[in-house]
Amino acid sequence: MGKLLLGLAVIGIVGALIGERLVMFRHRLCASREMKPKRLPNCHLIKGIESGSEDIDVLPNGLAFISSGLKYPGLKSFAPDKNGQILLMDLNEENPHPVELKISRGFDMASFNPHGISIYTDENDTVYLFVVNHPQYKSTVEVFKFVEDENSLLHLKTIKHELLSSVNDIMAVGPDSFYATNDHYFSESIGMLLEMFLGLSWTNVVYYSPKEVKEVAAGFYSANGINISPDGKYVYVADILDHSIHVFEKHDNLSLTPVKVLQLDTILDNISVDPYTGDLWLGCHPNAAKLIFYNPEDPPGSEVLHIQNILSDKPTVTQVYVDDGSVIQASSVATIYDKHLLIGTVFHRGLHCQL
Ligand SMILES: *[C@@H]1O[C@H](CO)[C@@H](O)[C@H](O)[C@H]1NC(C)=O
Numbered sequence: 001m002g003k004l005l006l007g008l009a010v011i012g013i014v015g016a017l018i019g020e021r022l023v024m025f026r027h028r029l030c031a032s033r034e035m036k037p038k039r040l041p042n043c044h045l046i047k048g049i050e051s052g053s054e055d056i057d058v059l060p061n062g063l064a065f066i067s068s069g070l071k072y073p074g075l076k077s078f079a080p081d082k083n084g085q086i087l088l089m090d091l092n093e094e095n096p097h098p099v100e101l102k103i104s105r106g107f108d109m110a111s112f113n114p115h116g117i118s119i120y121t122d123e124n125d126t127v128y129l130f131v132v133n134h135p136q137y138k139s140t141v142e143v144f145k146f147v148e149d150e151n152s153l154l155h156l157k158t159i160k161h162e163l164l165s166s167v168n169d170i171m172a173v174g175p176d177s178f179y180a181t182n183d184h185y186f187s188e189s190i191g192m193l194l195e196m197f198l199g200l201s202w203t204n205v206v207y208y209s210p211k212e213v214k215e216v217a218a219g220f221y222s223a224n225g226i227n228i229s230p231d232g233k234y235v236y237v238a239d240i241l242d243h244s245i246h247v248f249e250k251h252d253n254l255s256l257t258p259v260k261v262l263q264l265d266t267i268l269d270n271i272s273v274d275p276y277t278g279d280l281w282l283g284c285h286p287n288a289a290k291l292i293f294y295n296p297e298d299p300p301g302s303e304v305l306h307i308q309n310i311l312s313d314k315p316t317v318t319q320v321y322v323d324d325g326s327v328i329q330a331s332s333v334a335t336i337y338d339k340h341l342l343i344g345t346v347f348h349r350g351l352h353c354q355l
């Protein structure tokens with residue numbers, strides 16, 4: 001009898017723990033807020049983007065770089081056999097349309113699987129494009145030089161490092177140095193699921209330069225988008241599963257110290273920073289379960305948030321755009337340039353809005 005009771009108690013406790021985990025798990029995958037569609041008047045789908053516009057970075061002169069064709073374990077791809085691409089779109093044109101950038105010979109295009117991107121411009125206006133790449137689902141960082149008059153990218157180097165084990169996003173701070181987030185997805189997909197389920201928080205931010213590679217922040221459930229304030233003093237990291245943005249102060253020695261955490265009730269993905277106002281723009285997933293279990297009849301939606309005065313006591317968070325997936329599915333990034341808003345997606349199309 002005693003044993004039976006004990007057994008029942010154990011089953012009860014284990015059951016309760018699993019129940020609690022399931023609730024947490026669902027909470028992690030979903031925003032609990034209601035998501036009523038909220039459209040903007042002047043938007044159109046960008047012609048020529050059919051299989052993702054996962055990350056977007058814009059130069060101060062209005063040239064937008066777009067990574068397209070990500071193949072991510074467990075996520076939908078509309079072109080599973082096509083290699084990835086970097087597209088360029090000139091936002092100064094009357095009807096901007098993307099063109100594929102040619103990549104220099106010798107670079108392995110067949111396994112090109114671009115993810116997060118970041119631009120660095122040096123004092124001579126040479127533009128370097130840093131691209132997180134997942135050839136054979138491994139993680140590398142590719143550094144290219146942008147040759148504008150040829151619409152091409154010259155491949156300079158491939159960076160691999162044991163601390164760059166499963167890179168998601170990247171933020172360049174020099175011609176060969178950057179901060180990167182590791183999400184542990186590619187090294188251990190099972191690990192990532194377990195991590196989400198158990199609520200572990202073992203993903204991190206790493207600083208890389210040829211001289212020094214070090215972990216500069218840790219303890220995220222799933223560190224995803226990363227970006228920097230226009231004055232270079234603050235670094236923002238999106239924790240996609242914790243629904244939060246972590247703000248760090250960046251020191252001259254490149255270490256990061258935590259300043260604050262802003263909780264947002266949504267699955268935030270990539271962070272863009274308006275170079276003039278310093279405002280943050282976020283591409284978000286209203287329901288990540290629909291992203292993971294893709295159903296064309298009930299596709300994942302899109303959400304864009306605009307955050308002003310993030311360092312103040314009361315940052316203003318504005319929901320700018322919401323769609324249930326009938327226009328645009330699985331928004332992963334929202335980038336602002338002048339009056340242009342570009343909404344990129346993990347595997348779907350791209351939306352161009354004039355504000
Ligand atoms: C910029 O150009 C100057 C003059 O050509 C050169 O000396 C310098 O090394 C260049 N800087 C970089 C970072 O390439």
Ligand SMILES: *[C@@H]1O[C@H](CO)[C@@H](O)[C@H](O)[C@H]1NC(C)=O
Pocket residue numbers: 251252253254255
């Ligand atoms: C970097 O600088 C900050 C601020 O000055 C300091 O608190 C921190 O200890 C330094 N870190 C290292 C590794 O030197």
Ligand SMILES: CC(=O)N[C@H]1CO[C@H](CO)[C@@H](O)[C@@H]1O
Pocket residue numbers: 054055072115116117168169170224225226269270271332333346
């Ligand atoms: C650059 C960046 O943060 N990319 C993220 C954007 O969104 C996709 C979709 O979730 C992520 O997989 C990327 O890591």
